[in-house]
Amino acid sequence: MTDDLIDRIYECAVVPELWPQVLNDLAGLADARGGLVFSARRTVCWSASGRVQDLFEEYFEDDWFSRCTRRVCSMRAEKPSFFVEHDFWTDDQLREDPMYRDLFRPHGVGWGTWTGLRMPTGDEIVVSIERPFERGPVEREHIDRLNEIRPHLVRSALVSGRMELQRAKGATDALTVLGLPALLVDARGRVLEANPMIEALDGQIRFGLGEAIVLADQKAQAKLTVALSAIEAAPILASCSIPLRDEDGRANALLHMMPIRRSAHDIMGQSYALLLLTPINPGRAPNADLLKTLFNLSPSEVRIAKGMAKGETLDELAERGGVSKNTVRSQLRSVLEKTGCKRQAEVAALLTRLSIAP
Numbered sequence: 001m002t003d004d005l006i007d008r009i010y011e012c013a014v015v016p017e018l019w020p021q022v023l024n025d026l027a028g029l030a031d032a033r034g035g036l037v038f039s040a041r042r043t044v045c046w047s048a049s050g051r052v053q054d055l056f057e058e059y060f061e062d063d064w065f066s067r068c069t070r071r072v073c074s075m076r077a078e079k080p081s082f083f084v085e086h087d088f089w090t091d092d093q094l095r096e097d098p099m100y101r102d103l104f105r106p107h108g109v110g111w112g113t114w115t116g117l118r119m120p121t122g123d124e125i126v127v128s129i130e131r132p133f134e135r136g137p138v139e140r141e142h143i144d145r146l147n148e149i150r151p152h153l154v155r156s157a158l159v160s161g162r163m164e165l166q167r168a169k170g171a172t173d174a175l176t177v178l179g180l181p182a183l184l185v186d187a188r189g190r191v192l193e194a195n196p197m198i199e200a201l202d203g204q205i206r207f208g209l210g211e212a213i214v215l216a217d218q219k220a221q222a223k224l225t226v227a228l229s230a231i232e233a234a235p236i237l238a239s240c241s242i243p244l245r246d247e248d249g250r251a252n253a254l255l256h257m258m259p260i261r262r263s264a265h266d267i268m269g270q271s272y273a274l275l276l277l278t279p280i281n282p283g284r285a286p287n288a289d290l291l292k293t294l295f296n297l298s299p300s301e302v303r304i305a306k307g308m309a310k311g312e313t314l315d316e317l318a319e320r321g322g323v324s325k326n327t328v329r330s331q332l333r334s335v336l337e338k339t340g341c342k343r344q345a346e347v348a349a350l351l352t353r354l355s356i357a358p
Helices: 002-014 016-029 050-061 069-076 091-096 098-107 140-162 171-177 218-233 262-268 288-295 299-309 314-321 325-339 344-351
Strands: 034-040 044-048 109-118 124-132 182-185 191-194 205-207 213-215 240-245 251-259 273-279
Touching (some): 002 251, 016 034, 016 050, 050 098, 069 109, 098 109, 140 251, 171 262, 218 240, 218 251, 314 325, 325 344
Antiparallel strands (some): 034 044, 182 191
C-alpha cells in the first residue's frame, strides 16, 4: 500500500482536490479520524479530509492558526519527524491549553501527530493527523510509518501550496502559477515545457541536443541522470533534491525532482517529472529538518553533516556520537553520495549555505 500511497501523494501535487482522500488514508495508518495539510506563505491554503473538515474550518475561521502551539513547537524542533503531544507537554498542560480545551476536545479529538517544515523559499508546510480523544495518544509504530513517507508529503505540499490548492488548467498554467523556476521533462531528460523563470537561468540550466536538459554543474547532472533513469523502474526512488553549484563550487540553488503520477498526466501531459528550483540563502548553520527532508539523510547522517559544517574532525564526531571512527567514515560516505559531493569540505560549504529565508 505504501508505494501506491506515495504515488497518490505526488498526484496531489498538481491535482490538489485529491488531498482529502489521501489524508484520510494517512489517518488510517495511525488509526485516526482524519488529516490536514496546509501551506502558508503570503496566504494560508489548506485541505482536510471529510471527517475533520468542520474542525479545521473553525480552526482557520477563528484564527487558531496564529495561536497554534503545535505549529510553533514543531517548527522550532531540530528533529525531522512527526510529533505527538507528549513530545512537548504533560497531561496537565494539555488540559489547560486553550486550543485543546476549547477546540479539539469539544470536536471529539485531542490526540494527534503532526509535522512541519519551513522551506528555503519561506513556505511553511504542515501535515497533521487527528485521532479521537477516547482512542488515546498515537503510538510510536504509527509515527514511524508516517515518517517513512514524510519527505514525499513535504515536496508534494510545496507544489500544491504554491498553486494555492487549485487545479491548474494545463501544464503552462501550472508552471506559471508555481512562481519558481520550473520545467517538465521526459524519462530521457528532454524538456517538454519550461516557464520563463527557468529561461532566465541560462548560466545554470541549458537545453542541449534534442532539447535535453543540461546542467552547468556536472556533478548535479550526473545525479539527475541517475534519478531520471529510475522514473520508470522505480518512480518513488526518483524523487530527490540536488544542489546546484556555481563556478566557484558554492551551492546556490536546489533542484527538486518529483515524478508526475496517475491523473496528474491529465494536466502535465505525458511528462515524467517536474523539476522545481528553490534558492539557497547563506546562513550560519544548517537546519536538521531541512537536511533530512531534502537529501533523505538518516538521523545519524544529519549529525555527521552538521558536525562537518561546524568543522568537527572524524575523531570528534566518533567520540560525540559514541561510535567508532569506521562507523563515522561509513556515514560520511553516505552523506557525500546523497548530497552529490566528493569531499568533506564540499559538504561543509553546501550545508553552511542552507538557511531559512525570512
